[in-house]
Amino acid sequence: MSEVxxxxxxxxxxxxxxxxxxxxxxxxxxxxxxxxxxVSTTALINELDFxxxxxxxxxxxxxxxxxxRMGYFLKDMISAIENYLGWxxxxxxxxxxxxxxxxxxxxxxxxxxxxxxxVAGFDIDPKKIGTEIHGKRIFPLSKLSExxxxxxxxxxxxxxxWQEAQDVADILVESGIWGIxxxxxxxxxxxxxxxxxxxxxSSGLAVFSVKMGKMRDQH
Amino acid sequence: MSEVxxxxxxxxxxxxxxxxxxxxxxxxxxxxxxxxxxVSTTALINELDFxxxxxxxxxxxxxxxxxxRMGYFLKDMISAIENYLGWxxxxxxxxxxxxxxxxxxxxxxxxxxxxxxxVAGFDIDPKKIGTEIHGKRIFPLSKLSExxxxxxxxxxxxxxxWQEAQDVADILVESGIWGIxxxxxxxxxxxxxxxxxxxxxSSGLAVFSVKMGKMRDQH
Numbered sequence: 001m002s003e004v005x006x007x008x009x010x011x012x013x014x015x016x017x018x019x020x021x022x023x024x025x026x027x028x029x030x031x032x033x034x035x036x037x038x039v040s041t042t043a044l045i046n047e048l049d050f051x052x053x054x055x056x057x058x059x060x061x062x063x064x065x066x067x068x069r070m071g072y073f074l075k076d077m078i079s080a081i082e083n084y085l086g087w088x089x090x091x092x093x094x095x096x097x098x099x100x101x102x103x104x105x106x107x108x109x110x111x112x113x114x115x116x117x118x119v120a121g122f123d124i125d126p127k128k129i130g131t132e133i134h135g136k137r138i139f140p141l142s143k144l145s146e147x148x149x150x151x152x153x154x155x156x157x158x159x160x161x162w163q164e165a166q167d168v169a170d171i172l173v174e175s176g177i178w179g180i181x182x183x184x185x186x187x188x189x190x191x192x193x194x195x196x197x198x199x200x201x202s203s204g205l206a207v208f209s210v211k212m213g214k215m216r217d218q219h
Numbered sequence: 220m221s222e223v224x225x226x227x228x229x230x231x232x233x234x235x236x237x238x239x240x241x242x243x244x245x246x247x248x249x250x251x252x253x254x255x256x257x258v259s260t261t262a263l264i265n266e267l268d269f270x271x272x273x274x275x276x277x278x279x280x281x282x283x284x285x286x287x288r289m290g291y292f293l294k295d296m297i298s299a300i301e302n303y304l305g306w307x308x309x310x311x312x313x314x315x316x317x318x319x320x321x322x323x324x325x326x327x328x329x330x331x332x333x334x335x336x337x338v339a340g341f342d343i344d345p346k347k348i349g350t351e352i353h354g355k356r357i358f359p360l361s362k363l364s365e366x367x368x369x370x371x372x373x374x375x376x377x378x379x380x381w382q383e384a385q386d387v388a389d390i391l392v393e394s395g396i397w398g399i400x401x402x403x404x405x406x407x408x409x410x411x412x413x414x415x416x417x418x419x420x421s422s423g424l425a426v427f428s429v430k431m432g433k434m435r436d437q438h
Contacts, residue, residue, distance in 0.1 A: 018429055022421030023406065048406060085425055086432040100353070104323035114424055134319070155431070179431045181423075187242065187267060195434050197427040201418075202241035204400075205333055206304055208416040210237055212374070212398045213305040215414050 025081045032074045040071035087115040097160035098123040107134035148175035162186040244300045251293045259290035306334040316379030317342040326353035367394035381405040
């Protein structure tokens with residue numbers, strides 16, 4: 001994580017702040033689209049569900065100087081966040097597992113706007129191989145290793161069933177991938193020099209369920 | 220959040236622990252399936268990517284008594300976690316927005332095993348209305364309010380584009396829903412007595428991107 005970005009002076013951010021950055025970015029871009037040049041802290045707080053104190057803290061951490069009575073210059077804030085996230089550079093990715101979740105991700109437009117370009121999918125289902133899903137060609141899994149090497153792909157997105165996930169991760173690692181975004185339900189074992197980020201719908205469901213249980217107790 | 224569960228003595232857990240519970244549950248269930256009755260702390264730590272100290276802390280918070288030299292009784296741990304999450308009760312849900320992400324969620328089997336049963340989908344696309352996706356019938360959005368009320372549905376899952384999300388949330392709230400699981404990119408405004416949980420792929424991508432940026436700097 002770089003400490004200084006060209007358009008800001010971002011400190012090293014902690015995970016919860018990093019997770020909030022896309023929400024800030026989304027709102028800042030909308031405000032810019034609506035013709036605004038500046039946003040005040042108060043206006044930003046009103047747009048968000050986060051606690052005001054959290055937003056104020058995040059703004060300090062982002063290190064973007066505001067102007068008295070004007071607020072923050074939207075263009076500066078947007079590029080500072082994009083630089084920090086690296087969303088102004090593009091990583092090319094392969095997606096492995098063209099099931100329903102994989103297909104959704106192949107068609108998820110915000111990824112490409114945010115520096116992640118899925119260039120192809122892989123599957124073992126002969127009915128899917130050779131077809132295009134959301135404009136992305138599906139190749140047989142047997143071609144994965146060769147194509148990662150030949151095309152210098154840096155990112156693998158794993159959306160296969162959990163039983164297959166470790167095997168796919170092993171192929172990716174052996175082929176020279178840098179990072180794995182893992183949507184399978186299993187914790188993958190990867191060497192320490194590989195970025196492996198586990199995404200889990202179950203964690204989201206767990207938080208939602210606990211909140212719902214509390215609500216149920218009140219009724 | 221209940222402080223005591225029938226099969227354990229769970230304290231009030233913090234968000235990061237709650238988010239880890241599905242991973243514990245997944246591994247405990249697998250170990251049970253493989254014919255084990257007990258699991259030791261060390262064995263559990265080996266199965267997980269979490270820091271050992273974190274696992275030990277979580278186990279204390281879960282409040283399940285272990286047996287010396289035997290470890291934890293799998294059945295007790297599994298039901299304690301399921302009780303805590305409320306995953307042994309089932310909430311019926313409607314999903315609104317049968318696009319690619321919505322379709323993936325309609326077909327996501329773990330939800331049903333984990334107490335969330337999606338009973339129908341809603342959309343405005345005439346080509347989708349009346350069809351079945353992963354065995355779930357798609358109804359016109361205009362029927363949403365009436366059907367929430369008539370069927371006493373408690374949970375709404377929002378997978379519409381962000382421009383439509385607040386309107387859908389308003390319909391759900393007005394119809395008497397208790398909880399909204401929001402997959403659109405926008406922060407929804409809902410009354411304080413409604414559970415509203417925002418799921419964001421962008422947060423996951425942000426964390427992954429920052430990790431990848433660090434990796435890129437090392438190369």
